[in-house]
Amino acid sequence: MLTIFHSPKGGSGTTVTAASFALATADKHGKAMLIDMCGDSRAVLGMADTDTxxxxxxxxxxxxxxxxxxxxxxxAIANGLLVVHPGSRFVTGAPRWDALVEAVGSWDFPVIIDAGTHYFPDELRNAGNNWLVTRACYLALRRATRMPRPAGVIVVREQGRALTVRDVEAVLNTPVVATISFDPSVSRAVDAGVLPDRNSELLGPQLPAVP
Known part of the structure; x- marks a missing residue:
C-alpha cells in the first residue's frame, strides 16, 4: 500500500500530515515506511539530523x-515506523523511479511518501493513493488546478478564510477526504519533538482512516 502526500504550495502542512499518517499507519500495522523527499520529516518526528x-x-x-x-x-523509531531521509541534495543522473515503484510493490508493509512540492512521475502516482494537502487558499488552489488530479484532497482549515471546503472540492473537482483544523498545540508538539507521543490525540483522529 502506497500513499503519497504532496502540495501545490509550501507551508501547507504536508510534512506534518504525512508524518502523522505514517505514525498512525505504523501503529495499526506494526510496521510502515515514511520516505521523505523534502528533508523535514526527521525534525517533525523529533529525530536528530543525519548526513548519511x-x-x-x-x-x-x-x-x-x-x-x-x-x-x-x-x-526506525519506537512504534515500528522506518524513516528514509533524502540524503544527498540532488539525484545523480536520471532518477530510477521505476526501481522505486518496483521496491514499493515488493514490500509487505505500507509506504508513505512525503513529496511536498517536489516532482514525482506518473508511474509512482499511479502505484497507490496520492493526496493533495492544501489550505483553502486562492494561490494554492490556483497552482493545484495546473497539477495532475489527485485521488483526494486534505484541507487544512483555518479561521477567517473566505473559501470553504466545498469551494475546494468544486475548484479541483476532487473529493475532500479529510479536513484538519489548524491547531497551535500541533505546532507546539512538533517544536518539542513529541509528535509521535501525542499523535493519536492531536492529528490522528482527523486523518483519513488507515486501510
Missing amino acids: PGLNDWLGESHGAGADALISLGT
Whole structure:
C-alpha cells in the first residue's frame, strides 16, 4: 500500500500530515515506511539530523541497488515506523523511479511518501493513493488546478478564510477526504519533538482512516 502526500504550495502542512499518517499507519500495522523527499520529516518526528546516504543517493542512475538497500537506509523509531531521509541534495543522473515503484510493490508493509512540492512521475502516482494537502487558499488552489488530479484532497482549515471546503472540492473537482483544523498545540508538539507521543490525540483522529 502506497500513499503519497504532496502540495501545490509550501507551508501547507504536508510534512506534518504525512508524518502523522505514517505514525498512525505504523501503529495499526506494526510496521510502515515514511520516505521523505523534502528533508523535514526527521525534525517533525523529533529525530536528530543525519548526513548519511538516503533516498536521493539510492535513486541515482548508477546506483543499481535494490529494495533491501533502500530499507537499510532508514532509521526506525519506537512504534515500528522506518524513516528514509533524502540524503544527498540532488539525484545523480536520471532518477530510477521505476526501481522505486518496483521496491514499493515488493514490500509487505505500507509506504508513505512525503513529496511536498517536489516532482514525482506518473508511474509512482499511479502505484497507490496520492493526496493533495492544501489550505483553502486562492494561490494554492490556483497552482493545484495546473497539477495532475489527485485521488483526494486534505484541507487544512483555518479561521477567517473566505473559501470553504466545498469551494475546494468544486475548484479541483476532487473529493475532500479529510479536513484538519489548524491547531497551535500541533505546532507546539512538533517544536518539542513529541509528535509521535501525542499523535493519536492531536492529528490522528482527523486523518483519513488507515486501510
